Amino acid sequence: MTNALLDGYSDDGAVYDEMFDDAGAFRDDYRELGEQLARWSLDDHLQREERADLALLSAGITFNVYSEEEGTERIFPFSLIPRIVGAQEWARIEAGLTQRLQALNLFLLDIYGSRRIIKEHVVPEEIVLSSPGFQPEMKGFRPPLDIYAHIAGCDLVRDEQQGMVVLEDNLRTPSGVSYVLENRAVMLRVVPDLFPRWGVRAVADYPNQLMSMLLSVRPSDSNDPPRAVLLTPGLYNSAYFEHSFLSNQMGIPLVEGSDLTVGDDDVVYLRSTTGLERVDVIYRRIDDDFLDPEVYRTDSMLGVPGLMRAYRRGHVTLVNAPGAGVADDKVVYRWVPEIIRFYLDEDPILPNVETFSALIDSELDHIRAHARDLVIKPANASGGYGVLIGAQASESELEDTLAQVEAEPRNWIAQPLLEFSTIPTFDDDLLKPRRSDLRPFVLSGQDTWVIPGGLTRVALREGSYVVNSSQGGGSKDTWVLNEEPD
Amino acid sequence: MLSRVAENLFWLGRYLERAENIARMARVEHEVSLESGQEIWHSLVSTTASNQLFWNNLAESPDLTHSEFLIFSMDNPASLRSTLVRARELARGLREHISREVWEEINALYLYLALRKQYIASDIHEFCTETQRRTQTILGLYDNTVLRDEGREWFRCGMYLERADMTSRIIDAKYHILLPGGDSIGGPFDRFQWMAVLRSASAREAYRRMGNNEVDGLLVAELLVFSQEFPRSLAFCVQALLRHFQQATVLTPRRRRAAAERGVTLLHLDIGARDMEQLIEDGLHEFIDFFQQRLIDIDRAITDDIFRAEPGAGQSQRMATMDSG
Known part of the structure; x- marks a missing residue:
């Protein structure tokens, strides 16, 4: 390739890149997109980016930033290069998420019911009862169709060795699906020439699926x-x-x-x-x-x-049910693979990130011994707040956090620092590798349905691992490729 | 329809209509003061009923001009900018009730306004013309893209109630020059002023087209109060308000709509029973006072009995039975 946009791409190969392989060639799923992009000049790109931003701003597709007074609405920064997921890989993700949500709903039904999983010592009782998401008012109550977590958003990242892994589950009021739909609408308007020959899976069915699900759980x-x-x-x-x-x-x-x-x-x-x-x-x-x-x-x-x-x-039916949050607790997350095996008698299709709970002595020892190699997270915060990356922290920050971990072991977990994958993203008119995650949305009612794709979020700062919008992350469209006809 | 949504649509109609009127009056005022060399902005400030506030603000910022206060100041809740900011805020909460086209146009007007960090006096004309054009676009889009349901009727009620109020303010500000006697001798300067009144009410072409060869204060007043054809006259607005109110409340229980319906109907009959001669006899200013007080009563009845009525303790039971029956 010889092109102003693509030539300068500084992927040093240290981190898995979604678009380019280690030799700097397009990966199969991205080849068509790459060849199309290679025809763009820098101006083409700038014009389209401007049109996309203007479309989002004039449509008022904005989020509020609590800390600011004037101009409290901002557009969610949007990046034109999509994430592409091949048909086969998507089938695996879809199956994995379906399995996961079925297990989590069975778990919720169980812990507000007979608590078999606790009695059989698969999940420690204290972890469930001490979760801030646990609602004692829900004990003995069975919601329609036995569903608690009707709407879930699971954050996935790609790890070079394990492939797609689940980083966290969001079972309370996960947001972002409107951006999935609006991003797609903007892409269709602004970069029609980038869409592949055989098309991508449509996302616009989400509101219909959501509506059917809501009606299916009526009283x-x-x-x-x-x-x-x-x-x-x-x-x-x-x-x-x-x-x-x-x-x-x-x-x-x-x-x-x-x-x-x-x-x-x-x-x-x-x-x-x-x-x-x-x-x-x-x-x-x-x-x-x-x-x-x-x-x-x-x-x-x-x-x-x-x-x-x-x-x-x-x-009346509440969607999601009160108390569903106990199953997206970051400490309970540590036990999700066990939860899947316990209720479904299957191995998890999508792996968890290896997680250490400070509540378990041997795991706390591990956290202390390997703090520099770990990311230490508060168990019940969202938006990326309070997260300590051991490798980047100062000595005193590390000590502070470890002291907090020992004081309140229930509130902390640690995970190895995932070198999760990057996607080319424009920054200062140049394509740069930026880390990204993927949040597909899963609807559970009569059946389980996964939106084909989901919200791809990118960290917009170099080297950053934080993709949250409240901390300066942006978003991309996600293309699940249709199967090519034979 | 959700009471809160109905009330907010009613106010969206009022604010958009108000913005259009302020922009139009300000543009005319601007041109008149340029041409006549007389600074007459203060009368417009009193038309929008914020004289006292202006003097209070002037004490704090001595450079404040009448035009800036009327158009740009966020300290003046009746300024054009304040009105549009509130309209947009309401629209943001009503997106699922207005079409995407309407929302984007309101939002675009807001962005046009919000992007201006500073008030520049020489931009008055562009600013007012653009605002007027855009608010009219919004009202047109509303009519052509929004579902004709109860919400649209409330929007229209708000729009016509506000329009009736604004036209009555335009008349009231100038009644002394419209009526014969006093300073009025029908010279070129009077005609100039009467023309300005017509333009303030978007009525210059209508006035001519209705066959009035002479520009005459009484005829101007008659058009603005009694015309059945001119869509900004008091009579026209009240009739439209009555029609849209009846459409909006087809399903509303009688006890909730009775007071407001009586108010609008009586006002409609009252205007129909008067004529210009009688108005002069009774006093135009007194009539406008009476008219504005009726509008306030109607607004209050709609708000208290329909938008914010607290359901009685037994009412939920009764409604439940009705629903299942």
């Missing part, structure tokens, strides 16, 4: 047809765009807590201009703690008083 005494709503914390929530986008795509009301009321009959109603209308299914994008000031935080202005009463009496 037994629901309206006919059932009424679903999306409950948002409101306009100033960082994911508000997504709430609005999804409710619009599904054609269901976007409501705030004050729009709902629970009657004396323990039924949830929506306040309308013509009176009260019964609500059957609530896709809630507010955390457990804020759902119902009668049960959880009494100072919550976001929730609906009496909501848990209505839920426990089976008059």
